[in-house]
Amino acid sequence: MNKIADTRKKKGLTLKELGAMVNLxxxxxxxxxxxxxxxxLETWQKLADALDVSVPYLTGLTDSVPDGLTFDEIxxxxDDEIAMIGLIDKLNDHSNPVTNAEINGRRKTAYDLKNTFEFQRIKKAADGRTSDGSNK
Structure with a gap:
């Protein structure tokens, strides 16, 4: 069961008021x-926007309302996560010469470079602390 009525009532809207907000x-x-x-789907989006909830919430697919996120933001x-997964797949392709680099005469993959950069970041953070863990 969808959550249109419950959400509308929680927002203090009448059927007529919600209808006017979405031109229905x-x-x-x-x-x-x-x-x-x-x-x-287009109407679900209009209703969700008008009620300030996500489409999955309004349709009953999820019980949680994201903290202030609109459908477009979600x-x-x-989309960003999907793009990142594609980029990671490309970077982890050890046969792809674009994702390999030669540093000091040694072949490094994107994975190796990521680990090197992460190690350097941690080392810099540790160098800023004394043996007891407090800042210098």
Missing amino acids: GSNTISRYETGKREPK QAVI
């Missing part, structure tokens, strides 16, 4: 709430 009649909103009619995060 109160009868249509009522049918969506009771499950007699199913909104198109989608942007997902």
Whole structure:
């Protein structure tokens, strides 16, 4: 069951007010709430935006409301993660010459370079501390 009615009521909106926000009649909103009619994806997005929740929450696919994130912001995060996974796959391709580098005559993969940079970052942080762990 979707959460249109519960969310609308929690926001203190009437059927008519929500309908006006998304350019739909109160009868249509009522049918969506009771499950007699199913909104198109575009309408789900309009309803979610108007009610300031995510589409998955409104459709009942998730019970949690993200902290202030809109659907577009969530989608942007997902898109970034997918792009990052693709980049990591390319960087981990040891046969790809673009992802390999030669440092001091030794062949280094992107994985090796990442570990080297991470080690240097940790070492710099440690160098800024005394043996008892306090800052110099």
